[in-house]
Every structure is written in C-alpha cells, then in structure tokens.
Amino acid sequence: MVEMQSKQHAMYVATTDNIIVGSHVWVEDPVLAWIDGEVLRINDEEVHVHTTNGKTVVASISKVFPKDTEAPPGGVDDMTKLSYLHEPGVLHNLAARYELNEIYTYTGNILIAINPFQRLPHLYDTHMMEQYKGAAFGELSPHVFAVADVAYRQMINEGKSNSILVSGESGAGKTETTKMLMRYLAYMGGRSGVEGRTVEQQVLESNPVLEAFGNAKTVRNNNSSRFGKFVEIQFDKNGRISGAAIRTYLLERSRVCQVSDPERNYHCFYLLCAAPPEERAQYKLGNPKSFHYLNQTNCYELDGVNDAEEYLATRRAMDIVGISEEEQEAIFRVVAAILHLGNIEFAKGEEIDSSVIKDEKSRFHLNMTAELLQCDAKSLEDALIQRVMVTPEEIITRTLDPLSAVVSRDALAKTIYSRLFDWLVDKINNSIGQDPNSKSLIGVLDIYGFESFKFNR
Numbered sequence: 270m271v272e273m274q275s276k277q278h279a280m281y282v283a284t285t286d287n288i289i290v291g292s293h294v295w296v297e298d299p300v301l302a303w304i305d306g307e308v309l310r311i312n313d314e315e316v317h318v319h320t321t322n323g324k325t326v327v328a329s330i331s332k333v334f335p336k337d338t339e340a341p342p343g344g345v346d347d348m349t350k351l352s353y354l355h356e357p358g359v360l361h362n363l364a365a366r367y368e369l370n371e372i373y374t375y376t377g378n379i380l381i382a383i384n385p386f387q388r389l390p391h392l393y394d395t396h397m398m399e400q401y402k403g404a405a406f407g408e409l410s411p412h413v414f415a416v417a418d419v420a421y422r423q424m425i426n427e428g429k430s431n432s433i434l435v436s437g438e439s440g441a442g443k444t445e446t447t448k449m450l451m452r453y454l455a456y457m458g459g460r461s462g463v464e465g466r467t468v469e470q471q472v473l474e475s476n477p478v479l480e481a482f483g484n485a486k487t488v489r490n491n492n493s494s495r496f497g498k499f500v501e502i503q504f505d506k507n508g509r510i511s512g513a514a515i516r517t518y519l520l521e522r523s524r525v526c527q528v529s530d531p532e533r534n535y536h537c538f539y540l541l542c543a544a545p546p547e548e549r550a551q552y553k554l555g556n557p558k559s560f561h562y563l564n565q566t567n568c569y570e571l572d573g574v575n576d577a578e579e580y581l582a583t584r585r586a587m588d589i590v591g592i593s594e595e596e597q598e599a600i601f602r603v604v605a606a607i608l609h610l611g612n613i614e615f616a617k618g619e620e621i622d623s624s625v626i627k628d629e630k631s632r633f634h635l636n637m638t639a640e641l642l643q644c645d646a647k648s649l650e651d652a653l654i655q656r657v658m659v660t661p662e663e664i665i666t667r668t669l670d671p672l673s674a675v676v677s678r679d680a681l682a683k684t685i686y687s688r689l690f691d692w693l694v695d696k697i698n699n700s701i702g703q704d705p706n707s708k709s710l711i712g713v714l715d716i717y718g719f720e721s722f723k724f725n726r
C-alpha cells in the first residue's frame with residue numbers, strides 16, 4: 270500500500286511536468302469518468318483540451334493526466350507494467366481488458382476482478398484448474414485460481430497458513446470470487462473416493478443455506494450477502510482438507526424490521542411464504558403483502574427466481590449439510606414467528622404511558638407467535654408491553670407506551686433472527702467438523718461491500 274502511494278505521488282509530479290501543448294491527456298468527463306484528448310493551450314493552471322468526442326474542455330492542470338499513447342490497445346495484464354499508474358490509466362486498462370472479456374488483472378500480487386455479469390463457464394472448469402495447478406504466479410493470464418494456487422503452494426512448501434482477503438463494493442462479485450477460491454482449494458486438497466460427503470463438498474453446499482438466511486435483494490445486488498464471512502479451511506500434513514469452519518460477522522439486523530423500496534427482506538421470509546400449501550397453513554402464512562416486515566417495500570419477487578422452487582432447494586441444501594427434518598421444521602417455525610410478531614400492533618392503555626394489544630387481529634398474531642415459539646402468550650405480551658429493570662434493591666416493572674412497545678417488538682424480532690442465524694452457522698460447523706490437529710489453514714475473508722445510505726440506521 271505504501272509503495273502504491275509513493276508511486277502515485279511520483280506520477281503526479283511527473284504529470285504536471287509532462288503536460289505541454291500537443292500532449293495526449295485524460296480529463297474528467299461527467300458521463301465517461303475520463304476522456305482522452307489533446308492539449309490545445311495552457312494558461313497558467315488552466316489546460317484547454319480537445320477531447321476525442323469533439324469537445325473542448327478546460328480543466329485545472331492538477332486534474333489533467335498524461336496518456337500513454339504507446340499502451341497496447343488490449344491493455345496490460347499487470348497494472349505495474351503501466352507507464353502511468355493514475356486513476357484514468359488504471360480504469361482505461363481495466364476497461365480495455367473487460368471489452369475482451371478479460372475480467373482479471375493483476376496489480377503486482379493483488380488480483381483485481383471485474384464482475385462480468387454473465388456466466389463464463391470456460392473460465393472455471395476443471396481444465397482451467399489443471400492449468401493453474403503449480404504454475405508460477407504471473408506465468409498465465411491473471412486468474413482467481415492463481416491466487417488460490419499461491420496460497421496453497423506456500424502452505425505446502427513453507428508450512429505457512431495464509432489468508433485471502435476479498436473486498437470490494439456491494440455487487441462487485443466477492444461472494445462469487447470466494448466460491449471460486451473454495452472450489453480451487455477443494456480441487457487441490459480434496460480427497461477422492463471418500464465415502465459420504467467430503468468436507469469441501471459440505472462447505473460449498475452450506476452456501477445456499479447461508480444465503481437463504483443471510484442474503485437479500487438490495488438496490489445493487491439481487492443476492493447481496495448482508496453478513497461478513499471468514500471461511501477457514503484446515504489441512505492435514507499431506508495438504509488434504511481435514512476440516513473447515515465458517516465464521517460470520519455483522520449480520521445486518523435492521524433489515525428484519527425495516528426494508529425500503531426497491532429492496533427485500535432476507536430471502537427466507539419469501540421462500541416460506543411460497544412453501545407448499547400444507548406448510549403455509551401450518552404456520553398460518555399467506556401472501557407476503559400481509560406482513561408488516563415485508564410490505565414496507567413494493568418488491569416481493571425477484572426476476573428469474575421462483576421462491577417456491579428456492580424453498581424446496583433450501584430444504585434439500587439443509588438435508589445435505591446435516592440439518593434434520595425436525596430441526597428444519599423448528600427453523601421455519603421461528604421464521605414464521607418473526608413474521609407474525611411484526612404484525613402485532615399496540616394501542617394506548619388506560620394508564621398513562623401504557624399500551625395494550627390493539628385488536629383481535631393483533632391478538633391472533635400474538636397467539637400465533639407464542640404458539641410457534643412454544644412460549645406462553647401472556648408472558649410474550651408482558652415482555653412486549655412492559656420493561657423490567659433489575660436494580661440491586663428491587664425489580665422494577667414499567668409499562669411502555671405504544672411506540673416503545675413497537676421498538677421492543679422489533680428488538681425482539683432482530684434478536685431472534687440473529688440468534689437463529691448464529692445457530693445455523695454453528696449447526697453447519699458441527700456437521701462439517703473441525704480438525705483439532707490441523708497445522709495449517711487457508712482463510713478466505715469475504716466481507717460485505719460498503720454502501721452509502723441516506724440514513725444510517
């Protein structure tokens with residue numbers, strides 16, 4: 270990082286010095302980000318540029334960057350080969366490669382991946398993995414398999430554990446990249462002919478389960494992971510995968526109760542509302558539009574996704590990762606309970622700052638929540654409309670006004686959901702199994718993208 274900064278600084282100095290009338294340069298463009306052109310005139314700090322789209326732009330000299338006219342049209346596979354390592358140079362290089370479906374580019378030993386937004390199966394098949402196996406870094410075209418291969422080889426040759434950090438903004442392709450890294454590591458360290466499911470299969474197969482509960486549609490990504498994930502793959506002394514652990518961080522709890530257009534709540538809620546009729550009847554679920562936690566937004570369906578089919582696929586994935594039928598039923602009972610909980614409304618009680626369950630409809634949802642959570646309905650009601658404070662001297666019970674009761678209802682929903690998620694992760698980890706004797710591991714950290722919100726909740 271330090272090296273990168275000093276290079277940029279060196280470039281900047283070179284930039285201002287190099288720009289003369291007739292120079293080929295990059296200037297900012299409101300639509301294209303950067304556009305190239307030729308310097309017509311320089312007045313002190315002001316540079317007049319004739320751009321390739323036929324306009325004349327005046328920009329400050331500090332915002333004008335030299336263009337390498339000798340750069341290969343198809344770009345270079347390692348950004349350190351660029352003559353100018355400034356923003357337009359880097360973006361132009363990535364764009365030129367992207368045009369040719371080259372989604373990967375190195376910057377030294379960092380890999381930059383650009384989301385192709387289309388399946389490129391030939392990039393990830395077994396033949397490709399075979400090519401990268403043992404190849405020196407940089408010898409072949411940049412690829413996510415090359416990064417995984419270096420991590421694996423270093424671990425084998427030097428006995429060093431390694432971690433690969435996958436970062437980028439939401440929708441950039443971190444989760445897909447993580448899956449490819451795992452697939453390669455499974456290919457290198459997998460065991461063949463082992464009876465039953467292997468560790469690596471289980472790790473890969475745990476994805477659909479985690480995604481059903483931890484992913485949601487956002488503005489930028491229909492399947493956005495709303496949690497950070499660190500997958501630790503343990504290896505034995507022969508370099509074979511011997512265990513794995515998934516650690517999750519920072520599940521976005523607020524989404525359970527607050528969703529804004531055009532986003533959705535977590536997938537599992539919609540999947541359950543699309544379950545076979547007998548299951549919906551069992552949980553007293555209907556159209557997602559009838560639930561407060563889902564109807565704050567107008568988005569209920571995802572293009573090209575059938576929630577009914579996804580529900581069945583999630584149940585199958587749960588079978589695969591070793592979640593029993595009984596446990597699956599309990600999981601979905603909790604999901605249904607949260608939907609009913611969100612529909613409990615409160616009205617002002619007789620006493621000041623107190624509340625009561627609003628009407629018969631709310632009472633029905635309260636009873637359903639209690640039934641599904643297998644708790645006493647009266648205790649649940651008290652927990653929602655009262656606050657209990659424990660002091661060294663006494664236990665004080667205070668009533669809550671309707672607004673505070675809503676806050677306490679939502680807090681309960683968020684807590685139940687995040688505990689359910691943690692429980693699922695534990696369950697998956699127990700079923701995959703850890704290797705206490707493992708000497709080395711490769712970790713892959715996929716931490717969700719930053720976003721800029723109007724309001725930060």
Ligand SMILES: Nc1ncnc2c1ncn2[C@@H]1O[C@H](COP(=O)(O)OP(=O)(O)OP(=O)(O)O)[C@@H](O)[C@H]1O
Pocket residue numbers: 384385386387388389437438439440441442443444445446490492493494495716717718
């Ligand atoms: N290498 C790839 N090949 C094909 N499609 C891809 C690839 N990378 C990303 N995509 C597409 O882009 C979508 C978004 O990618 P992904 O979910 O991995 O983003 P993300 O960075 O993990 O986002 P978030 O932080 O919101 O979870 C994927 O659902 C997939 O359709």
